[in-house]
Amino acid sequence: MIKKKMKNFSITLLSICIIGLMMGNFTVPVNAENKTMTHTFSKSSNRNRSQTITIPGLVRITSMTVNTGTVTYSVNGYEVTISCKNGSYVDYDEETKYISNYAYNTGETYPPNKYSYSNGDYSGTLNLQDVKNSPYTVSEQQSKSFSYTYENYRSCEYDANGKIISQGSFWYQDSQSVYPKGYPINEDGYSGNIPYQGSSMVYEEVFSAWPNGAKRSVLEHWEAKFRGTLYKTVDVQKNDYTGYYSGTVYGDTTYYYAYTVTINYVTNSSPAINIVSPVQDTIFSEASTAFVPIASVYDPDGDTLSCSVYIDSETTPRDTKTISNTQTAQNVSFNALNLGNLSQGTHTMKFTVKDNELTQQAIISFKVDKTAPVLGTIDIASTKDSITVTGSATDNMAMHDTPYRFYAGSNDSGWKSSNSYTFSNLSPNTQYQVKFTARDKVGHVAEKTANKYTQALKPIISVGNANENSLIVSFSENNPTGTQYLISCGTQYVNAQGSLSNTPVWLVPQGRSITVSGLSSNTSYTFTAKARNGEGLETGASDPKSGRTLALPPQTLEFPEIKQNSIKVRWAVITGATRYDIEVDGQIVNNGTSNTYIHSGLQPETSHTYRVRVTNEGGTGNWGALYNQSTLMDNPGMPINIHASWTKTEVTLTWDAALKASGYQVEVDGVVQDNESNRSYTHYGLQPESSHTYRVRAINAGGCSDWSEYIYVTTLPNPPIPPNEISTTITKNSIQIEWEPNIKADRYEIEADGFISNNGSSTLYLHEGLVPLTTHHYRIRGVNSGGTGEWSQMFSVTTYPYEPYVPENVMATADKNAITLTWYLASYASSYEIEIDGASIVEVEDTSYEHGELLPGTSHSYRVRSKNITGVSDWTSPVTISTSLDTGSAVTAITNVAAIVTTDSIVLSWDESAFLCEYEIEVDGQLKDNGRNTTFAHTGLLPGTYHEYKIRVKNLETPNDWCVVLTISSLPEPPNRTSITDYYATNHSIQLWWEPVEGAVSYDIEADGELLANVTDITYIHEALLPGVSHQYRVRARTLLDVSQWSDLFEVAASTTTFEVQCAAGEEFDYSLLAINVQDFSGVKYVVSFNEEDLEVIDLCTFTPVNDTMQSGAIAGTNLFVERMEGTIEFTFTENIAPGTCWSGELTTIRFKSRNGNTTYIGFVEDRN
Template identity: 70%
Template sequence: GNKVTITCRNGDSVDYYEESDYISNYSNNTGKDYPPDRYYYYKNGYSGYISLQRTENNGYYESKEVSKEFLRIQDNTRTDYYDSNGNFLLTDYSLGSPDHPSMHVDEDGYKGDIPKHSHETIQERTRYNNPDGSYQFVTSWRAYYIGTLTKTEITWHDDYTGYYSGYVYGDTIYYYAYNVTINYVTNTSPSVNIISPTQDMIFSETSSSFVPVIAVSDPEGDILTCKVFIDSETSPRDTKTISNTQSTQNVSFNALNLGSFSQGTHTMKFTVKDSEITQQATINFKVDKTAPTLGSVNITSTKDAITVTGSATDNMAMHELPYRYYAGSNDSSWKTSSSHTFANLSPNTLYQVKFVARDKVGHSSKKDQNVYTKALKPVISVGNANETSLVVSFSENNPSGTQYLVSCGSKYVNAQGKLTSTPVWITPQGKSATVSGLSPNTDYTFTVKAKNGDGIETEASDAKSGRTLAMPPQILDFPETKQKSIKIVWSAIPNATAYDIEVDGLVINNGVSNTYTHSGLQPETSHTYRVRVKNAGGTGNWSALYSKSTLMDNPGLPVNIKSSFTKTEVTLTWDAALKASGYEVEVDGVVQDNGSSRSYTHYSLNPESTHAYRVRAKNSGGYSNWSEYIRVTTLPNPPIPPNQISTIITKNSIQIEWQPNIKADRYEIEVDGFIYNNGAATKYLHKELVPLTTHNYRIRGVNAGGTGEWS
């Protein structure tokens, strides 16, 4: 601390001495490492190895708060019980209660409750029947719990100190004799403190204009010369001259391009000198030009979450908030945790997932990976039945473009909606797939799987069934048609739950009967009919439209019936009956169809035979009543010639007499060539004759059958 001027003259060497010193109980702190057996001592001009005598471990416990984010999933099932009469009995929850707003976690020292984040239904309300007639409804849902818990970690740190003893040696001292003149004045050393950089401060290759700053002062207020050096440089990077140093002055040097230095640790040295004394201060800084090295990075996904776990190391130091996570537009921001979960994501959606790690100066390394969230388990329904097709609809929230495997028994639905034996993943349009080429009135059961863009499949959906529509009846029969009613019959369709019949445009539910009678109608009116079938799949298509008319009113009674006859024939005639299209004649008890003719001739009869007749009219509506009976007897054969003819002769007359013929209605007598009608008399008197004259006579009978032979 003194300003000294020394003048030496006439000096001669008179002796020398090699200095040594015994170092006892010298402490050397080695921290976590155990002290070595020997320690090289170099201090105050003395140096040499000294030996370890004893050790102390002043270790300590360090307490540190650490956090971890937890994701837990818990399913809960509600069961409502009913007896066989449909009376509600009780409700039971698999977790004891309907809702749990939080979940307790006790894992690896983390203890506490995390809140429920969201939930979803995994089984819609489903009925299960028991053999005794009782039943229950079961509903299941899944809750997601997400939260961060903190625990205190206590870590032991060794802190070793070794104590050494032994001899060390200094320089050889030569003794001279001088005439010395000493002049001195008091001079206090200047002081220097480094403000910037700080110890082990890290710089990157972009640190091109760093300004070093020191604080200097001198009690005497001397002008100070301040210099800055890097590593082992002998020429300063910059020099500053500072006055008014009795109070502390901050000295800012010209900006330095520290990024131009090599990777690693460097030393920055500052010297401060007044007119005689130089003080110096050094500090280490580091240059980091490399990005952190990524460790393992693991990315997993669920149907609505992506979890990223990663780590990184740096050859200098990591940032205080070293990690950042991205999933699409979702950004975690910088954080200390080496794991992050993005929740509430969309199912089967491609996210560009990125894990970023940065070091102290902002160098970053990243890993990018495209990851799909898993697809939701399909929730399906089967409906919109047609005769040869069914529609399988998907109601879960998988996005458009999701691929599905639609199974039907041992078959699969292809992109054209046909059943095939080869599994085919299809992308339905509009959340449904139409399955065609099916058999009418047939049950089909479907299950569906979905897969995400990474090809990860879901479990199969619950099985759902549907029935195709029944074909309509192919033929409608009309077995009974009357003036005021029409009966319609069709073939029964298996598994039909009901039939609709459209009667003159009005649709009627006919239940399960395949017969319908349309009554209360008017004669000669036309009506239309068609039928469709209902089954478990719905209402089918209409059959062909049939037209049917009621019958006409019965025709009128035939009147003015007349007969004519001969020995072997009888002919009937009558007037036309109202609305008659034809006639029938009952002949001696046998009904004969006479077509539309209004006359009838009964042939090949025996003479003098009696016959009974009656007539009725007919049309499409039926028959009229029978007319009254008409009985007709055919004509007899002509009479045989009379016999037993006798005469009574006088001179002026001749009387002829013959035996009566019961079949003769009258007689004709030929008298001398002239024929006379003698009526029914069996005598004829030919008078006023000339005596002795000859006369010729013959007789024949006449009846309705004709004129008999002459006698």
């Protein structure tokens, strides 16, 4: 390491300054003086320096300079803070070191001559001294692309139209068969397989052509491409260089700084000031308008002083005085100040004194109070003869020594130091004006006035002057007139009207008493009372006092025993009664305490009068009501002509009037019922098939007649439950339905496709004359004397189809060991049977059959028929064909035979058996040479005619066996056209019916131009429609092979049940309800809806002579029952319809009247449960 010393500076202080600072008794001259001093910052590596020094007697700094850089300062009294910065350095230190044999690896690159070194605090440039190489060997992959073309050839033959009719096999094996893993490569170290990329024909060579110039025989040249990239590994030598470097590098440099500061300044002695008046926290008010401030001043130098006075933060003095001879303290009196103009609160008064150089100040706080004290909580309490006032007050400055004063009416307490005072000997329940007054230190006053009542006296009451319904409550204490009272009676209270109420009521009695009315007679009542003063402060309850009301006479008189010669009178016992008086035919009888009286010795059917009064502790009450009672008459006669009628749940009895009868009694199952004067009785709520007994007798005041003879009745049974365990027997034209009998059913009704029939007591129903493969809907119910039972669940049954058609277009093909049969799908067939060689029969579901494991050259015969659940078709004509011989000669089999059939032609086609081979075909027994053609067209045929074909490969030497034998029919004429025969429309559906078509397997239904459905039935229901919207329909028949023409267009609309009504206000109109072809009204409601704001119902049924406007019930003279709700009318109809018949007619006509003439709407819905 090398260290260089560049410079060395030293700074010394002026000796006079050092001596002056070291003197302990340093003094400041009497008068101000200019001075100079220096301050030194010693050498340091910190360039920015700062220090605070003290200069005794300092007045101000006149200038400050520094020998290098810049200087700034700040003064705080005698303390001066000096800051220096940006000076030039006065010395520095620098570090170095030598680096040798520094290694630097450059890999395959040769090292450079120079290297920039940097490590930690040292850096520099090193020179290359030596180089070493460490070579090594590595393995690397190299790649190369390869390709290979594989050539192949094949022949191809075209017809005159340029269509390929045969293609030969390729001369060589397929490239991928030869090289399944790709083409192998082994070249220049590269070894592997390149993959197959695809094949394409490169060109073709034409060998022969058709006369029209089109090519006939060609040789195609094909190329298969193999292409890919292979890899090999080789060894490569690599260099690894390292350079070695040496040289000197340099570290950090440290710089040192020092400053000398020259200061020019002025010194002086400070004057002094003390405040004489006001003293700290003096309080002034708005009345302080001429206050004289006073201060004492002094200056050690005896300078002439300028003295000023300021208020708060003012910058302009209120007054200024000049004072000399200041080496001795002097008082300075300033001009008077108006402190009352200052704002409320705390203020400051500042006094200043100044010589030629320095200013001193003194500040004192004082307060200005312009507001009265703030009152706190004032509490006023009272008794029946005193009022106590307690209060408090605060002031933002200070309160007076005796701050409080109290008043109550004309009573005055004077000023008090206590904040509470009591006024005594006051009147009860009397209002006094109460005042609380407070004052502060400077005499400001605050006060609060309130009215206060003394408390009321506790009431003293008495109760007397009883009546049947009232008592008088009186008061005897000395509360003043107008005092309110709360009078309690048990849990109730007396109100101002004198009635008892559940709600407390404060009242002012008139004349110091009140009459309490509305009381119960002969009842003891206990009263208490409370008073309250004008502020609502209540007293305690008075002592309780009781009183009892007079008793009422008996409310009713009873006559428990009335005979022809006597009458017994009885009345309710009155609690507290001491005597009863009874007036009998105008004569008063004292009956003592007994509540019964017997009036005897009377004549039959004579009238007598009675009334009763009660005496109790309160005296004798009023007479009760006058009663008139007669002695009895003779007994009545017995009822006759009693008739009974019954239903499942009710029995009704009727009879003729009995002599002298006033009423009747009915004994129902041993229990006597009072029927009053009614001559009919209905026993409700009975169980079906329950037994009951009845008899009747008459009654009057004299007694009862004898009972009639017993009547025995058994109610009707419940309707039968729906039949169950329903079974069906089906054919193509009939459906037989059978069900388990119900012992409670007398007969049965069955609904078949919407038509209801009476099936009597039979549990078997046969539905005949049906169309095959059509669906029919049924439900069954039982009937007995109790009514018609519920329907069973609706169930659907489909008739069997027609017998299947004979299979058509049977085709047979043969090879050496098997014969294959195919045929067309037969209408209505579910399976097929094949008769083989007239012996065995095989059943299959498909339209083909392969007879295998046959011997070559053997002949076999076949017949086919179709089968379904209804039966079987006739057999087809026999087809005879032989298997081919195993001769080892050229291929003679014909495969993939197909036929295209129309009404007037049959076109056969098959695959080519061998290249350039020819064919023979036998058509309906005539042999034809078909050449090389693999198609044959048989035209000009009649529809639906059968034709037989045999096909074989042509052999010039020995004819081959027939390979294919076919029996094919041309297509028949399309099915006949159908027509729509009937329809039924509801609000949301339309059902259609059409004529069946022979041979049809299904039908297409088109609605509004779109295919809607395909069904096998001859009816269809189009649902989810909008009411009143029209739809267009047409139908066509469909066979397995063809369709008929569409039927004529048929247009029909869904029913609409909403009607628009336009009529003048007040105009009446009729609305009729019609029913058409109804077979059963049970469970059907006819609902009419309308706007009640627009329409008024005048008559629900105009058929009757009166206007029917009831809300619910039967309409007299009709079979209608009505139920009305807001905006709707529901009708039910009870007409019984014989099974097998239907009802059409007018249910009712409703008469409406328009309320407002608005256009409105009436809706109608048929609701079937």
